Each structure stands twice: as C-alpha cells, then as structure tokens.
Amino acid sequence: MTRKILVLPGDGIGPEITAEASRILAACQAHGLDIEIEEGLVGGSAYDEHGEPLPAVTLDKAKAADAILLGAVGGPKWDKLEDLSKRPEKGLLGLRKNLGLFANLRPAITYPQLASASSLKPELVAGLDIMIVRELTGGIYFGQPRGIEVRDGQRVGFNTYVYSESEIERIGRVAFELAQKRGKRLCSVDKANVLEVTILWREVMERLAPEYPDVELSHMYVDNAAMQLVRAPKQFDVMVTGNMFGDILSDAAAMLTGSIGMLPSASLNESGQGMYEPCHGSAPDIAGKGIANPLATILSVAMMLRYSLGEPEFASRIEAAVGKVLDDGLRTADIASEGTRTVSTCEMGDAVLAAF
Amino acid sequence: MTRKILVLPGDGIGPEITAEASRILAACQAHGLDIEIEEGLVGGSAYDEHGEPLPAVTLDKAKAADAILLGAVGGPKWDKLEDLSKRPEKGLLGLRKNLGLFANLRPAITYPQLASASSLKPELVAGLDIMIVRELTGGIYFGQPRGIEVRDGQRVGFNTYVYSESEIERIGRVAFELAQKRGKRLCSVDKANVLEVTILWREVMERLAPEYPDVELSHMYVDNAAMQLVRAPKQFDVMVTGNMFGDILSDAAAMLTGSIGMLPSASLNESGQGMYEPCHGSAPDIAGKGIANPLATILSVAMMLRYSLGEPEFASRIEAAVGKVLDDGLRTADIASEGTRTVSTCEMGDAVLAAF
Ligand SMILES: CC(C)[C@H](C(=O)O)[C@@H](O)C(=O)O
Numbered sequence: 148m149t150r151k152i153l154v155l156p157g158d159g160i161g162p163e164i165t166a167e168a169s170r171i172l173a174a175c176q177a178h179g180l181d182i183e184i185e186e187g188l189v190g191g192s193a194y195d196e197h198g199e200p201l202p203a204v205t206l207d208k209a210k211a212a213d214a215i216l217l218g219a220v221g222g223p224k225w226d227k228l229e230d231l232s233k234r235p236e237k238g239l240l241g242l243r244k245n246l247g248l249f250a251n252l253r254p255a256i257t258y259p260q261l262a263s264a265s266s267l268k269p270e271l272v273a274g275l276d277i278m279i280v281r282e283l284t285g286g287i288y289f290g291q292p293r294g295i296e297v298r299d300g301q302r303v304g305f306n307t308y309v310y311s312e313s314e315i316e317r318i319g320r321v322a323f324e325l326a327q328k329r330g331k332r333l334c335s336v337d338k339a340n341v342l343e344v345t346i347l348w349r350e351v352m353e354r355l356a357p358e359y360p361d362v363e364l365s366h367m368y369v370d371n372a373a374m375q376l377v378r379a380p381k382q383f384d385v386m387v388t389g390n391m392f393g394d395i396l397s398d399a400a401a402m403l404t405g406s407i408g409m410l411p412s413a414s415l416n417e418s419g420q421g422m423y424e425p426c427h428g429s430a431p432d433i434a435g436k437g438i439a440n441p442l443a444t445i446l447s448v449a450m451m452l453r454y455s456l457g458e459p460e461f462a463s464r465i466e467a468a469v470g471k472v473l474d475d476g477l478r479t480a481d482i483a484s485e486g487t488r489t490v491s492t493c494e495m496g497d498a499v500l501a502a503f
Numbered sequence: 504m505t506r507k508i509l510v511l512p513g514d515g516i517g518p519e520i521t522a523e524a525s526r527i528l529a530a531c532q533a534h535g536l537d538i539e540i541e542e543g544l545v546g547g548s549a550y551d552e553h554g555e556p557l558p559a560v561t562l563d564k565a566k567a568a569d570a571i572l573l574g575a576v577g578g579p580k581w582d583k584l585e586d587l588s589k590r591p592e593k594g595l596l597g598l599r600k601n602l603g604l605f606a607n608l609r610p611a612i613t614y615p616q617l618a619s620a621s622s623l624k625p626e627l628v629a630g631l632d633i634m635i636v637r638e639l640t641g642g643i644y645f646g647q648p649r650g651i652e653v654r655d656g657q658r659v660g661f662n663t664y665v666y667s668e669s670e671i672e673r674i675g676r677v678a679f680e681l682a683q684k685r686g687k688r689l690c691s692v693d694k695a696n697v698l699e700v701t702i703l704w705r706e707v708m709e710r711l712a713p714e715y716p717d718v719e720l721s722h723m724y725v726d727n728a729a730m731q732l733v734r735a736p737k738q739f740d741v742m743v744t745g746n747m748f749g750d751i752l753s754d755a756a757a758m759l760t761g762s763i764g765m766l767p768s769a770s771l772n773e774s775g776q777g778m779y780e781p782c783h784g785s786a787p788d789i790a791g792k793g794i795a796n797p798l799a800t801i802l803s804v805a806m807m808l809r810y811s812l813g814e815p816e817f818a819s820r821i822e823a824a825v826g827k828v829l830d831d832g833l834r835t836a837d838i839a840s841e842g843t844r845t846v847s848t849c850e851m852g853d854a855v856l857a858a859f
C-alpha cells in the first residue's frame with residue numbers, strides 16, 4: 148500500500164532544508180519504500196499565494212497524508228500583519244489542531260561528536276538524552292475566551308489556559324508509555340502552587356501512575372524545571388508538560404545540547420498520523436544563503452519512518468548515515484568547530500545521501 | 504524619622520538565612536541607621552500557627568512597614584493542603600497583591616569569584632549582568648476566572664492570562680527607566696505570535712519607546728528568550744516580561760550564573776515600599792542543617808537600603824563586605840569549589856559582619 152507523504156517547506160530556510168530531506172525520502176523510495184510525495188504551501192508563503200497561512204487545499208492534502216514533513220514557518224515579513232489569524236504561525240497551529248496532533252515528542256540529545264558545541268560544560272551534557280512530551284492541541288494556545296477588548300475605558304488582552312481531564316490523561320499516557328520504553332522515569336512539569344489548571348494536571352498524572360508501576364513519576368514546578376535543565380540536565384529521562392511550558396522548556400533543552408540544528412520532532416495524533424519537523428525555526432536571517440543545517444529535517448524523516456510509517460530499518464539507516472557524516476568531520480556553519488570541515492546545506496545533503 | 508522594617512523568615516531555610524541578614528541590619532542600626540525591626544509569620548509557619556498563610560496581623564505589619572525582608576516560603580509539609588488558598592505560596596502572593604508590589608527586579612549577576620560555579624562555560628558567563636523586570640501583581644497569577652469545575656461530565660481546570668494597558672505601561676516604565684541607568688538596551692519578552700494578551704503587551708512597549716529615545720527596545724518570543732539565555736546570556740541588559748514568563752526566565756537566568764545562592768531580588772510598589780528576598784527558594788531538604796547560603800538574603804538587605812530606604816552608602820558597605828568574604832575564599836556548601844573554605848550559614852554571617 149502506497150503511503151502518502153506531504154512535504155510543506157514553509158518559510159525562511161524551510162525550502163532549503165526540506166529539499167535535502169526530500170532527497171533522502173526519494174532515496175528510500177529508490178530502495179523500495181512505497182511512498183508518494185506531494186508538496187504544499189503553509190505559513191507565510193501560503194499567505195503570499197493564497198491570502199491564508201493554511202489554505203483549504205493544503206489542509207485537504209494534509210488530512211489525506213499518512214505523514215507530513217514540515218520545514219519551518221514565520222519571518223519578519225509577516226510579523227506586522229495586524230490580523231493574527233493570517234500570521235504564518237497560524238498555519239502551523241491550524242495543522243496541529245485540525246489533525247489532532249496532540250502529542251509533540253521533542254528529543255534533546257547531545258551528539259557525541261558535538262558535545263563541545265554546547266554552552267554547558269561538556270561533562271554536564273555528554274550523553275544527554277531527554278524526551279520532552281509536550282501537549283500540542285490544548286492549553287493556552289487554543290483556550291477560549293481570548294482577545295483584546297475595551298474594559299472600563301482601556302484595552303485589556305486576555306487568553307485562557309484550560310485543560311480537561313481527558314486531554315491531560317491522553318498526553319499523560321503517551322508520556323508514561325514512552326518512559327516505559329526508555330529510562331522509566333517521568334517528570335511532570337506544572338505550576339500547581341499557583342495555577343488551578345495545573346493542579347488538575349498533577350492530579351490526573353497521579354491517578355495514571357498506578358497503571359504504569361514500572362515508571363517512577365515525579366513532579367516539578369516549571370520555574371524549577373527551567374533551573375534544573377540548566378544545572379543538571381542529565382537528571383531527566385522523559386518530561387511531560389502542557390503546550391506553553393513545553394514550548395519554553397523544549398527549546399531551552401534543545402539549546403543546551405548545543406545541537407539544536409540536529410534535533411527533530413514528531414507531532415502525533417491518536418491514529419498514528421504525524422507531522423515531523425526540525426526543532427529549530429525558520430531562521431530568516433540566513434535564509435537563501437545555502438548554509439542552513441538540514442540534519443534536523445533529515446532526522447525528522449527518520450522519526451517519520453519510525454513513528455508513522457513503521458519502517459524502523461530505513462530510519463536506522465538514515466540515522467547511521469548522519470552519524471557517519473559527523474564522524475567524517477562534516478559540519479554546517481552552526482555546528483562548526485576547530486578541526487572540522489564546514490559545508491553548505493546541499494553538500495551536507497550530498498554527504499548523507501552518499502553514506503545512506 | 505525611624506523606618507520600620509518587617510522581617511518575615513517564612514519556611515525551610517528562611518529562618519536561618521534571615522537570622523544572618525537581621526544581624527547585618529542590626530549592625531547598620533549600631534552604625535547609626537535609624538530603623539525599627541519587627542518580625543512576623545508568613546507561609547507554612549503562619550498556617551501552622553494561625554491557620555492562614557497570610558494572617559491579618561502580618562498583613563497589617565507589612566502595610567505599616569517601610570520595607571520587608573522575606574526569607575522563603577513553602578515546603579512538602581504543606582504541599583498536600585487541598586485548599587489552595589491555604590498554601591504557603593498564597594502568603595507570598597497575598598503580600599505582593601495587597602501591597603501592590605508590581606515591579607519585581609531580579610538581577611542575574613555572575614560574581615567574578617564564582618564564575619567557575621556556573622554550568623555554562625566560564626567565558627559565556629564571566630561578567631554577566633542582566634536585570635530581569637518581572638510584572639508581579641497581574642497576569643495569569645491573579646487573572647479571573649480561575650478554578651476547576653465540571654463541564655460536560657468531566658473536570659476542567661482553567662486560569663486566565665490577562666493584562667490591561669495601564670498594567671503593562673506601569674511595568675514598562677520601570678524597565679525603561681532601569682535600562683536608562685544601565686546599558687540602555689531593553690528586551691521585552693512575549694509570545695505575540697500566539698497570545699493576544701502579549702500582542703497588547705508588545706504594542707504598549709512600542710508606544711512607550713519614543714519617550715525613552717536613549718533606550719534601544721527589542722522584542723523576543725519567550726521560547727527564543729529561553730534559548731538565548733542558554734546560548735549567549737551576555738547579549739541581554741534589561742529584560743521585561745509578565746508574571747509567568749518572568750518566573751521561568753528569571754530562575755533560568757539566575758541558575759546560569761552559577762550563583763543562585765547569591766542573588767537578591769526586590770519587589771516594589773508605586774510609592775517605593777518594597778519587599779526584598781533571595782531569588783532561591785525555601786530548600787526544605789537542607790533546612791535546619793545550618794549549611795544554607797545567607798548571602799542572597801544579606802544582599803537583599805543591601806537592595807532594601809538602596810531602593811526603599813535611600814541609604815546607598817550602607818548598601819555599598821554590605822556589598823563590599825560580601826565581596827571581601829568571597830575574596831577571602833569563604834564559601835557555603837552550594838558555592839564551594841576546590842581551594843576554598845566551606846563554612847556554615849552562621850560562620851558566613853560572622854565573616855560578613857567582621858568585614859562590614
Ligand atoms: C511558531 C510557534 C507558533 C511554535 C509554537 O509556539 O508552538 C514554535 O515555537 C514551536 O515550538 O513549534
């Protein structure tokens with residue numbers, strides 16, 4: 148059965164990095180993987196073409212796809228759009244919401260070849276391997292009511308941070324199951340000393356715990372979690388948290404590895420359909436220069452093969468190829484260091500293909 | 504005119520560290536500072552005694568004081584209290600709200616003597632000096648509606664992230680004015696690509712900017728700010744943000760310095776009345792052992808002398824005394840390193856007094 152892959156390059160460096168990842172997909176195809184690849188527009192580039200960051204045609208293609216590969220969205224060009232609903236980010240948020248991609252898996256891994264690129268002392272990050280599970284279709288990102296309105300003669304902005312028990316339970320189960328397959332430790336991050344919504348979050352996590360007796364559940368306040376990630380990141384195995392805290396903590400964790408240009412992510416729904424994208428953003432400052440690191444996007448293809456397409460062998464081959472080019476000393480500018488060879492986006496893609 | 508100082512030791516290590524800070528206050532008194540020192544209960548210790556984390560008697564004393572010195576609140580003993588309004592943290596939040604302490608100043612400074620204590624590479628943090636200005640009486644901490652209720656047959660938790668223009672303007676002015684006195688760069692942190700409340704935040708900051716032409720205003724999304732703090736913290740001078748983001752970012756920033764046991768904070772209202780407290784928490788795990796670091800609390804006294812009591816000379820004398828004990832190689836356990844002498848809480852207090 149032919150599986151459908153939708154590639155959404157997006158904005159900024161998105162087209163450059165997804166181009167390299169698409170070459171890897173094509174290589175898998177040539178080696179017998181039965182897939183069909185389509186492209187679509189999302190984000191600012193979709194807005195420029197269709198006046199919408201998530202045109203109906205893209206959403207239809209996305210719904211029909213088995214998996215989606217996304218580059219990145221956003222850029223200063225669209226930051227001034229008065230109407231928030233037209234911003235590039237709304238394309239991404241719309242895909243997440245419409246496809247029900249509630250489980251965002253964000254690994255923070257230090258590649259042994261890149262440990263010295265971290266701003267942390269090498270011994271604190273060597274061997275780091277955290278999985279952050281972020282709830283992606285709820286919380287303050289989507290809560291109602293929201294807006295800006297006049298109250299008592301002045302404007303007031305407001306958003307609603309809301310979670311139901313079933314939303315919390317659903318993401319909690321994903322996190323517990325991942326912890327079972329890994330180091331068996333799950334840290335749930337909340338602000339239960341201040342926010343009622345996270346008191347419920349903590350309660351539900353506690354209620355689930357007995358069903359996963361092999362997993363050790365702990366709780367941490369978000370401010371402390373931000374500190375502990377900086378102080379001693381290796382204390383964590385799996386972390387689970389809501390949409391907003393997850394956005395902040397997963398980016399901080401990714402940056403600590405020193406390899407943010409290397410980190411893929413997966414966003415899954417209940418039927419295993421997934422969207423895969425690099426952890427980094429659209430980096431408009433370097434767009435079009437051919438120097439962006441395509442490895443996070445290439446590794447996102449590996450995650451796609453593993454989580455949505457059930458092709459772990461192809462996934463491992465891609466990961467091994469990436470490991471080989473790093474061993475060979477090839478680096479894009481963002482991860483370059485003394486004694487390594489700096490290559491372009493395209494040369495990096497060539498090298499991974501050659502090692503595949 | 505005799506100024507009134509209220510000391511609120513709180514919970515955990517609070518009593519130990521405020522005891523040392525009170526000795527410094529007493530030393531200032533002996534050197535001619537005209538103050539009157541009172542004590543009061545807040546947090547878990549107040550709950551144990553009065554059934555309330557912020558008893559009326561404490562609030563009355565606080566209102567009558569020119570400045571408050573707080574240790575820290577909270578601990579596992581009270582974490583199970585079903586009624587959130589009785590939790591120790593509510594004592595702290597109640598003081599902030601009732602006294603209108605909207606401006607929280609959290610310096611993140613690397614002490615030259617302690618640069619090696621940071622988990623970041625020394626060159627990234629040497630000389631670091633960031634001031635984080637956190638709005639403290641609004642945002643999601645206090646927004647209504649809030650709670651946990653049954654909707655469509657299941658429980659739902661919700662909180663409201665809300666700011667009015669005047670609240671944003673008030674904290675914005677504090678931040679711009681601080682930037683004017685420092686490096687003249689202000690970075691406002693928001694999530695304006697997703698949250699309406701922070702679109703208004705960004706707009707108000709932009710509107711204020713022309714009134715402070717010598718200050719360069721920039722904006723950063725909170726996820727990026729968390730990354731940039733890890734990657735290259737010295738890029739920042741003053742940062743301004745809301746209550747929740749400020750909680751997370753100021754703790755991360757404090758931890759990066761490696762000197763969180765050294766960092767004071769000030770919370771000010773419109774009339775200059777202030778509450779001063781260390782950035783770190785109540786550390787219940789080491790409470791009562793006599794090993795906590797009292798320097799953040801002692802430096803909070805210095806901040807109090809400078810910001811609320813108009814006594815910059817006394818403030819400088821305290822800061823110089825702290826510098827001297829660090830130069831002499833004295834360290835509490837949290838900041839100890841090879842070649843330094845580890846001392847107890849009380850010995851550290853003795854040393855600062857001797858150097859005063
Ligand atoms: C672009 C933005 C809306 C998005 C988010 O906040 O979720 C991004 O930061 C991410 O983490 O994927």
Ligand SMILES: CC(C)[C@H](C(=O)O)[C@@H](O)C(=O)O
Pocket residue numbers: 340341370577592595596750
């Ligand atoms: C104790 C807690 C309520 C408090 C907060 O979240 O504001 C603390 O973390 C702080 O930053 O002062």
